[in-house]
Amino acid sequence: MALKPIDNALPLPQETAKFGANEESKTASLPPPPADPIIDYISSENLEPIPDPESVIHGLVEELDSKNWIKVCESLNNVRRFALYHSLLLMPILEKVMLVVVKAMKNPRSALCKTSIMASSDIFKVFGDQSLDSTNNAFDSLLLQLLLKASQDKRFVCEEADRALNEMVKSMTPLSLLNKLRPYVRHSSPRVRAKAALTISNSVSKMGLEGMNEFGLVSLVQMAADLLSDRLPEAREAARNIVTCIYEAYTRNEEQKQESWQNFCQSNLPPIHAQSMVKITSSQ
Structure with a gap:
């Protein structure tokens, strides 16, 4: 009795090869996926x-x-333009705008993240303490x-965030800012602690x-003393700078400075922290 062919029998090797070649040909003929558009990072001056x-x-948020x-990204640049040239219009919705800037900053797309950081810099520059x-x-x-x-590894994002933090320090009164920064010297991430310490130092x-x-x-001195034993050298160096600033202010009008x-x-x-403080300032 003749055997009937099986409908789902495996193809012969030459048929498999032919099938694979056809698929490769189809794939090769497909157009390449569109590239991401290039984002221009416009400086504030431009x-x-x-x-x-x-x-x-009205439609900005x-x-x-x-x-x-x-x-x-385009709207974030408009935020920057409003801050620099039309700040009175931006002021009533500033809190809503800042919350959306934060949302954009959390986005994993680096271009969006960097543009949002640039927007925060211009907000600090114009509004100063009002933004707080x-x-x-x-x-x-x-x-x-x-x-x-x-604190992250993407260098161009990290550098932009450093610039924003420096602009923040430059534009705001220290007292208000220190109260906001204080909790972050105890953050679980050593990198965040180091950045907070540097910003406090500035x-x-x-x-x-x-x-x-x-x-x-006393709180300021205790904060610096704790940072002197931090894991990262950047935090420890910032702490030494804080101690030096405190010492210079404290002893400016004192006759017996060191004592x-x-x-x-x-x-x-x-005692161990007091000894560290005196050692740092002994050469001043």
Whole structure:
């Protein structure tokens, strides 16, 4: 009896080869996927005013929340233009705008992340303390994201976040900023602690003894003492700079500088920390 062919029998080797060649030919003939568009990172100096800002401002927050990331980048640049040239129009919606900037900063797409960081720099530059006082929750979220981005491995994002943190220090009064930065010296990430310590150091360098006392001189010294034993050398170096700034402000009008400083440290710190403080400033 003749055997009937099986419908689902495996193809012969030559048929398999022919099938594979056909598929490769089809794949080769497909057009390549479109490349991501190139994003221009425009410096603040090269941004221009918006021709009709009143009509653009009404849809700004909605455009910032678009699903199209290219559109979001364009809108972030509009935020920068509003901040630089039309700040009175931006002020009433600043908190909403900052929250959407934070959302864009969390995006894994580097171009979107960097553009949002650039927007935060221009917001700090123009609004200064207003970006903190009138947008408390939004500022807290933005500060955390900047510290995280400044701590990551993508160099061009990290460098942009460093610039934003420096602009923040330059534009804001130290006392308000220190109160916001204080929790991050105990962050679980050593890189975040180091960035926070550096930002605190830059803020403290702008303060006199009166401002330090208003913040809490003992608290400031204890914070620096804790950072002196941190894991990363960047945090330890920032702590040494903080100690030097405090010492110079504290002893500016003191006749017995080193003795007065030593007594202050011994009264407010554990012996090992007090010894470290005195050692740092002994050559001043």
